[in-house]
Amino acid sequence: MNQLPEIHEGVYLIGSPQLTAPEDCCVYLLDLGDLVMIDAGAGPRASGLLENVEALGLGHRPLAAIVATHCHIDHIGGIPFLRQRTGCQVIAHERDALAMETGDSRKTAADWYNVICPPIPVDYELTEPREVLKFEKGEILCLHTPGHTPGSISVILDHNGKRILFGQDIHGPFAESFGSDPAAWRKSMEVLLRLNADILCEGHFGVYRPEEEVQRYIRHYLNGYEGKQLEAL
Ligand SMILES: [Zn+2]
Ligand SMILES: [Zn+2]
Numbered sequence: 138m139n140q141l142p143e144i145h146e147g148v149y150l151i152g153s154p155q156l157t158a159p160e161d162c163c164v165y166l167l168d169l170g171d172l173v174m175i176d177a178g179a180g181p182r183a184s185g186l187l188e189n190v191e192a193l194g195l196g197h198r199p200l201a202a203i204v205a206t207h208c209h210i211d212h213i214g215g216i217p218f219l220r221q222r223t224g225c226q227v228i229a230h231e232r233d234a235l236a237m238e239t240g241d242s243r244k245t246a247a248d249w250y251n252v253i254c255p256p257i258p259v260d261y262e263l264t265e266p267r268e269v270l271k272f273e274k275g276e277i278l279c280l281h282t283p284g285h286t287p288g289s290i291s292v293i294l295d296h297n298g299k300r301i302l303f304g305q306d307i308h309g310p311f312a313e314s315f316g317s318d319p320a321a322w323r324k325s326m327e328v329l330l331r332l333n334a335d336i337l338c339e340g341h342f343g344v345y346r347p348e349e350e351v352q353r354y355i356r357h358y359l360n361g362y363e364g365k366q367l368e369a370l
Contacts, residue, residue, distance in 0.1 A: 141189055144344050145336060146297055151189040158182035160250065162211045162340045165303060166190060167294060170273025171201035175292055175303045180214030187222065200225040201272055206305035207289040208233035209246045216257050230281060231262040233288025243314040263290060282329065284322020286315050291329060302332060302351065305340030308358050319362060326359050
């Protein structure tokens with residue numbers, strides 16, 4: 138493995154279609170004393186995520202938690218392996234937790250990918266519109282940003298004067314089988330715009346900065362879906 142990109146001090150990209158497996162979402166690692174992973178990829182190359190943690194020289198640190206931004210298989214499929222290997226906590230919003238725990242093939246989009254979603258345990262369910270999670274040397278804010286799925290969340294890290302937004306599937310898509318709600322999504326995107334994040338770590342398309350680029354990226358999708366009905370998306 139070549140050098141892994143450090144996005145900001147203590148924030149790394151450790152998984153992506155280029156880094157680990159074509160079906161993987163972008164997987165981010167936060168060094169908060171303990172380690173925190175944002176999403177876990179599709180599963181088959183989950184061991185590659187741990188290899189990348191090793192390659193960063195962080196393999197000796199405990200993986201405290203995986204925060205699942207939503208219940209889609211390309212974001213959560215790696216969780217069972219990683220939880221078993223590291224003993225990490227799995228954190229997800231309560232409105233997506235049942236789909237994970239039952240391995241719901243429609244809500245997890247496993248049927249889209251033509252794979253089986255195993256039951257994925259959730260150790261801690263987020264229930265509030267905003268919730269701060271504290272780790273050894275830092276904290277993250279989890280915002281409930283429904284739309285793509287009912288339990289989609291966005292994660293914010295304020296670190297060294299920069300605000301980093303882990304927005305993951307800002308781009309959608311929307312589908313009835315996911316329980317998508319485009320109207321709720323619009324409201325969620327307005328919330329994200331008001332955060333004035335300096336860096337956006339997206340779920341499939343990588344990293345956007347500075348603030349103007351983050352705003353442009355979110356507005357691009359808001360404008361693109363303007364006036365369209367769910368069936369047409
Ligand atoms: Zn998704
Ligand atoms: Zn995705």
